[in-house]
Amino acid sequence: MFPEGGSHDQSDLLPFKAGIALMVLGTIVETGQIPVIIPTGLKYFKPHEFRSDCVCEFGRPYKPSQKIIEMYKNGDKRKAVANMLSDLRDRMHEVTMTAPSYEELQAVFMARNLYLPRNIGEMTDEQENDIYQRFAIGYNKMKDDPYLMNLLPAVTSYRNMLKLFNVDDG
Numbered sequence: 001m002f003p004e005g006g007s008h009d010q011s012d013l014l015p016f017k018a019g020i021a022l023m024v025l026g027t028i029v030e031t032g033q034i035p036v037i038i039p040t041g042l043k044y045f046k047p048h049e050f051r052s053d054c055v056c057e058f059g060r061p062y063k064p065s066q067k068i069i070e071m072y073k074n075g076d077k078r079k080a081v082a083n084m085l086s087d088l089r090d091r092m093h094e095v096t097m098t099a100p101s102y103e104e105l106q107a108v109f110m111a112r113n114l115y116l117p118r119n120i121g122e123m124t125d126e127q128e129n130d131i132y133q134r135f136a137i138g139y140n141k142m143k144d145d146p147y148l149m150n151l152l153p154a155v156t157s158y159r160n161m162l163k164l165f166n167v168d169d170g
Contacts, residue, residue: 013092021084024064025072034069037062039088041095041136057133059095062087093140094133107152108139110159113169 024035039059064084072080112135116128123131142148162169 013089013096016085016089018081018085020088021064021081025069025077025080025084028064028069029073034063037088037091039091039095041092057095059091062091094137096136103156104152106159107155108135110169111135111151111155114155 020037024037028034038061041057041059064080064087068080068083068087071077071083112132115135116123116131139148
């Protein structure tokens with residue numbers, strides 16, 4: 001399911017729709033079973049290119065808290081849904097790298113790739129995804145930092161120069 005209400009090619013998460021929370025909380029009330037939600041981030045490296053490379057990253061499993069469930073059962077459905085969607089948004093930010101624009105997202109990807117250590121041999125997919133996840137979390141926490149705001153245009157310039165000379169940084 002896409003909690004945003006559909007798939008899209010924008011570089012930031014859209015506002016979440018209430019449907020996922022209503023389905024999960026309704027299931028809990030109806031069956032007594034608590035479904036587990038696995039946040040999944042899709043990262044397309046060339047989103048406007050057909051069949052581009054994609055990484056699918058799975059986050060920490062999520063179950064709504066007992067407080068949210070009780071809130072829903074006791075009739076405060078709007079607040080329960082809002083709290084659950086806030087929790088899910090936090091979990092989604094752990095597995096998605098978001099940015100205000102596609103260009104900024106590309107600069108962050110380039111910075112991440114420049115950071116990856118090249119002298120430690122082959123990394124497992126899990127190790128590489130762990131680094132990507134740490135970059136996503138760090139970027140989302142620091143995106144308003146003046147140093148980072150100055151660094152991204154320099155990385156974009158470097159990326160454009162590589163494209164101009166048809167050179168791969170790898």
